[in-house]
Amino acid sequence: MHIVSLALGGCLKAEPVRYGLTEDTGGHITYILGEMEALSRRKDVSLAEIITRRFDAPQLGSVHHQAEERINPKLVITRIDSGNSAYLAKEALRADREAFTDALIAEFCQRERLPDVIHAHFADAADVAIRVEEELGVPFVYTAHSLGLDKRTAMAVRSQAIEARIAEEDRAIDRACAVIGSSRDECERQLVAYPSARIGKVNRLVPGIDRQQRAASLASATNLIAPFLRDPSKPMVLAIARPVRKKNLSTLIDAFASIPTMRDRCNLVILAGLRENLATGSEEQQQVQRELVERIDRHDLYGCVAYPKSHSRDDVQALYALAARTRGVFVNPALMEPYGLTLVEAAAHGLPVVATKVGGPQDILADLEHGLLVDPRDVSEIGSAVERLVTDRHLWNRCSRNALANSLEMNWERYAAGFTEVAREVLSGPRPQKQHTHLLVSDLDNTLTGCPEGIRRFRRFMERREKIGFVVATGRSIVEARRLVRDWGLPAPLAWITSVGTEVYREEAGELTLDQEFSAFINEDWNPAAVDSLLDGYPDLVAQPSYEQRPYKRSYFVENEECAARIENLLRSENIAARVVFSHGRLLDVLPPYAGKAAAMSYVADHFKVAPSHVFAAGDSGNDADMLTACENAILVGNHAEEVASLATRSNVYRSRRENASGALEGVLAHHRARTLRMRQSAGVPA
Ligand code: GLC
Ligand code: MG
Numbered sequence: 001m002h003i004v005s006l007a008l009g010g011c012l013k014a015e016p017v018r019y020g021l022t023e024d025t026g027g028h029i030t031y032i033l034g035e036m037e038a039l040s041r042r043k044d045v046s047l048a049e050i051i052t053r054r055f056d057a058p059q060l061g062s063v064h065h066q067a068e069e070r071i072n073p074k075l076v077i078t079r080i081d082s083g084n085s086a087y088l089a090k091e092a093l094r095a096d097r098e099a100f101t102d103a104l105i106a107e108f109c110q111r112e113r114l115p116d117v118i119h120a121h122f123a124d125a126a127d128v129a130i131r132v133e134e135e136l137g138v139p140f141v142y143t144a145h146s147l148g149l150d151k152r153t154a155m156a157v158r159s160q161a162i163e164a165r166i167a168e169e170d171r172a173i174d175r176a177c178a179v180i181g182s183s184r185d186e187c188e189r190q191l192v193a194y195p196s197a198r199i200g201k202v203n204r205l206v207p208g209i210d211r212q213q214r215a216a217s218l219a220s221a222t223n224l225i226a227p228f229l230r231d232p233s234k235p236m237v238l239a240i241a242r243p244v245r246k247k248n249l250s251t252l253i254d255a256f257a258s259i260p261t262m263r264d265r266c267n268l269v270i271l272a273g274l275r276e277n278l279a280t281g282s283e284e285q286q287q288v289q290r291e292l293v294e295r296i297d298r299h300d301l302y303g304c305v306a307y308p309k310s311h312s313r314d315d316v317q318a319l320y321a322l323a324a325r326t327r328g329v330f331v332n333p334a335l336m337e338p339y340g341l342t343l344v345e346a347a348a349h350g351l352p353v354v355a356t357k358v359g360g361p362q363d364i365l366a367d368l369e370h371g372l373l374v375d376p377r378d379v380s381e382i383g384s385a386v387e388r389l390v391t392d393r394h395l396w397n398r399c400s401r402n403a404l405a406n407s408l409e410m411n412w413e414r415y416a417a418g419f420t421e422v423a424r425e426v427l428s429g430p431r432p433q434k435q436h437t438h439l440l441v442s443d444l445d446n447t448l449t450g451c452p453e454g455i456r457r458f459r460r461f462m463e464r465r466e467k468i469g470f471v472v473a474t475g476r477s478i479v480e481a482r483r484l485v486r487d488w489g490l491p492a493p494l495a496w497i498t499s500v501g502t503e504v505y506r507e508e509a510g511e512l513t514l515d516q517e518f519s520a521f522i523n524e525d526w527n528p529a530a531v532d533s534l535l536d537g538y539p540d541l542v543a544q545p546s547y548e549q550r551p552y553k554r555s556y557f558v559e560n561e562e563c564a565a566r567i568e569n570l571l572r573s574e575n576i577a578a579r580v581v582f583s584h585g586r587l588l589d590v591l592p593p594y595a596g597k598a599a600a601m602s603y604v605a606d607h608f609k610v611a612p613s614h615v616f617a618a619g620d621s622g623n624d625a626d627m628l629t630a631c632e633n634a635i636l637v638g639n640h641a642e643e644v645a646s647l648a649t650r651s652n653v654y655r656s657r658r659e660n661a662s663g664a665l666e667g668v669l670a671h672h673r674a675r676t677l678r679m680r681q682s683a684g685v686p687a
Helices: 027-040 090-110 123-136 148-154 160-175 184-193 218-228 249-258 260-265 283-298 313-325 341-348 361-368 379-391 393-407 412-428 452-464 478-488 516-523 528-535 561-573 597-607 622-630 642-649 660-682
Strands: 002-006 047-053 068-072 075-080 117-121 140-143 178-181 202-204 236-240 267-271 329-332 353-356 371-374 438-442 468-473 495-498 503-508 511-514 554-557 579-583 587-591 615-619 633-636 653-655
Touching: 002 027, 002 123, 027 047, 027 068, 027 075, 027 117, 027 341, 027 412, 047 090, 075 090, 090 123, 117 123, 117 412, 123 140, 123 160, 140 160, 140 412, 148 160, 148 184, 178 184, 178 412, 184 202, 184 361, 184 478, 202 478, 218 313, 236 249, 236 313, 249 260, 249 267, 249 283, 249 379, 260 379, 267 313, 313 329, 313 341, 329 341, 329 379, 341 353, 341 361, 341 393, 353 361, 353 379, 361 371, 361 393, 371 379, 379 393, 412 478, 438 597, 438 660, 452 660, 468 597, 468 615, 478 495, 495 597, 503 516, 503 597, 516 597, 528 554, 528 561, 561 579, 561 587, 579 622, 587 622, 597 615, 597 622, 615 622, 615 660, 622 633, 622 642, 633 642, 633 660, 642 653, 653 660
Parallel strands: 002 047, 002 117, 047 075, 117 140, 140 178, 178 202, 236 267, 236 329, 329 353, 353 371, 438 468, 438 615, 468 495, 615 633, 633 653
Antiparallel strands: 068 075, 495 503, 503 511, 554 587, 579 587
């Protein structure tokens, strides 16, 4: 597979990159280099090619004028000459786009082979990719990196520029064969808010982190900050962000200044891009830089604040390391952060974080559990969170340990495996529809996932038994369910039951689509407003993150099973029709009265005209209970949760000795044997 990554803006080159050198030389370059390097290392990738604009601006680096920059035998940066050799920032870049596209198409036409797929970074590159697809038929995948729709919400006044940007993003989302996002917030809230978004196209791929501790010498970090500080060995409160208003760095300075113990015990280190002096860069950049200096002055923070003028990528790594060594904290106080790669980088160094709860950080922190979320507009909340982390030894240690352990999962190899899978789906087109006589409806988490070897056996079995259709039935959202199936290498499902049996998805005309008929069916007697007004702020309930709240599902954390029973009684006494589902000793879902995995299972079986006696269902926890009770051939895997243990005594339930996918497989075979036996007996054939 020949994969092209296309990005138009910024100074895109091989490392070392001078991040912040221009306004557009930002985090997307780390992303593209990480992605493409990992892709180039794969056997199934013949060439990973990064394509960008060629320009001649010696002060930004002569390499940008080089038509080809080879990074390794299978990784190359190709620079396209649009006819204008100047470095261009946003608006000018737009004016140059058509010429660039023409030049790119001309370049492709000269080649013997076209690339298989283009990965367009940002909507402007997607616009180029749309024309390449129209003229040459190369499909494209789109990554937005940051979305305008959310920015508009945060803006006081609407501008034409933002409207144009949103329209452009919407077109990219519409025309891309697949859309890739990093966080759940981005995938399940921001992207789907666009009119053209179709959930079946949205894929979450978690970006990797650079773990090569490139010469992360603590000395270089110390040299960078020591000139500013009285005592560089104090705990470092570190922020790294471009000097733009939405990054909200001045609020961090206020927060730092507002707590006397912090001023005495810590240093604040702010890395806000690169600057020649306070009078260079864009208007906004200059204003923000000046404002930072002005705040430092106003609070008289000299001796405890460092704000270096320039730095290299190695310096950045070294600063994270030094901040961790001093038992400091990384802070991202942005008014809105689409993803938050710096939080993940901090994690790789074992550095705890305080982060804005607006945008991607909430799910990075949910995955990594390495810090505290704050309201970015609340100065005292930011201040106290930082203070808590630097003063509470146990909390700091726990966050630091979690950061190191959990961030290991985020690597570019995994990303690249996921990306090629998405690309393969794009290239293979719709699957042929097969006839199925049986269905295996299975939960994902812990029922199938858990053991890679078991999954391999399970997949081989399903490939051989073409008559058995595989249906997923999970508590997760559709985007997360698809990510799990892809990451674990499970077989492609025939249908998806997601969000605890409140949504059903099937392929229609080659695209995964929400089954509206099922939605209409469970909509009956569902009164979400009544549920919300009764349960919002109820003492024993803690709401799960916003993207877990779905049209037909309200989800909470609870202390114990008694609490779940109380909620059930409460709803009943208020005459609110709803089902309460308790799982894993701490999760609680409130669903419409006719929803749930059992209801969705029989709906799907009906749809595919499979008799109930030919349906197998496998599960492990509370949200599988209704399905395991209703199914004639139910399977409880060996590693099931406490709350469903009693189901093992039912005659329709087979309790596997094995765990996870091997357990599910054992159950299918056991039910099958039992059925053959029954049939023989009733036909009078001796066993
Ligand atoms: C999944 C969902 C969560 C739900 C749980 C139990 O983990 O993401 O919202 O509470 O399943 O059904
Ligand atoms: Mg489960």
